[in-house]
Amino acid sequence: MGFLDDLKRQADAIKSGQTTDLAAAERNALLTEAACKTVFTYFDTLIRQLEVLKPVSKTRYALERRTVFEHLPMVDLKIDARRRKLRGNDVYEYIALHGRLRDGRKLAFTKDFLPDIEKIDAKLRQAGAPVHAQAVRNPDNNKLQEMRYEMAVDFAFGVTVTPEHDSASLHFKAMNLDGFETVTLDFSALEVGSTRLDELAKWLLGESHQFFAGARNLRRVEA
Template identity: 80%
Template sequence: MGFLDDLKRQAEAAKAERNTDNAAAERNALLTEAACKTVFGYFDTLIRQLDVLEPVSKTRYALDRRTVFEQLPMVELKVDARRRKLRGTDAYDYIALHGRLRDGRKIAFAKDFVAEIEKIDAKLRQAGAPVHAQALRNPDNNKLQEMRYEVLVDFSFGVTVTPDHDHARLHFKVMNFDGFETITLDLPALEVGSARLDELAKWMLGEPHRFFDGARNLRRVEA
C-alpha cells in the first residue's frame, strides 16, 4: 500500500468516526429536547393547579434556633424558559419554576456575635428576603456592638433545569425546597418524565419524595 492509499484509509476512518459522533450527538439532542418539553409542560400545568389550590409549604424554614417558619403560603408561582441556537436549530437553554413563600409578617431581631451575624447574613441572602439591617456601634471606639434586623417573611424558592444536549442529561438547581439551601444534581434525559417530575412536585410542597433516586453529582449547599 502506497503512502497516498494510507492517507485515504486514515481519512475514511476519521470521516466514519466523525459521522458516528455526529449521529450520537443528534440522538442525544433529540432525547434532551423531548425531556425539556416534558419539563416545561409539567411546570406550566403544575403552577396552574397550585394557583387554584393556594398551597402552604410543609417545609420547616429556620433562620436560627429561635426564628422558625412553618406553613408558609406559596405565592407568585411562575415558569420561565429561554431558547438558543444549537447547531442551527432552536433548543432549550433553561427552564425555571420560581415563587415566593410569604405570610405578610415582619420580624425584628438582633445579633451581637460576629459568628452569628455572618451566619444569619448568609441565611438571609439564601432566603432572598427583603431585609433592613442596621449596625449599632460603640460611640467611643466604633466597635460593632450588634446588628439589628427587620425582615419581611417573603422568601424565594425555585428550580432551574439546564440541559446538556450532547450528553443527554438535565442539570437541576433547586433552591430552598428543604429549608434555606441549594441542591444540585444531574439526571439522564430518559429518566425525566412525569413520574420523576411528580417526585419533584412533592419535594417542592414539602411532601416525602424519591426525586433523588439514581441522581448523579448530588450536592447540597446550606447557607
C-alpha cells in the same frame, strides 16, 4: 499503498468517527429536547393547579434556632424558560419554576456576636428575603457592636432545569425546598418523565417523595 493513500485512509477514518459522534450527539439532543418539553408542560400545568389550590408549604424554615417559619403560603408561582441555538437548531437553555413563601409578617431582631451575624447573613442571602441591615458601631473605635435587622417573611424558592444536550442529561438545581439550602443533582433525559416530575412536585410542596432515587451527583449546600 503510497504515502498519500495512507494519509487519505487516516483522514477518512477521522471523518467517519466525527460523523458517528455527530449522529450520536444529535440523537442525544433529540432525547434531551423531548425531556425538556415534558418538564415545561408539567411545570405549566402544575402552577395552574397551584394557583387555584393556593398551597401552604409543609416545610419548616429556620433562620436560627428561635426563629422558625412554618405553614408559609406559596405565592407568585411563575415559569421562566430560555432557548438558544445548537448546531443551527432552537433548543432549551433552561427551564425554571420559581415562587415566593410569604405570609405578610415583618420581623426585627438584633445580633451582637460576629459568628451569629455571619450565619444570619448567609441564611438571609439564601432566603432571598427583603431585608434592611444596619450596623451599629462603637463611636470611640468604630468596632462593630451589633447588627440590626428588619425583614419581611418573604422567601424565594424554585427549581431550575438545565439540559446537557450532547450527553442527554438534565441538571436540576432546587433552591429552598428543604429549608434554606440548595440541592443539585442530575438525571438521564430518559429518566425524566411524569413519574419523576410527580416526585419533584411532592418535594416542592414539602411532602414525602422519592425524587432523588437514581440521581447522579447529588449535592446539598446549606446556608
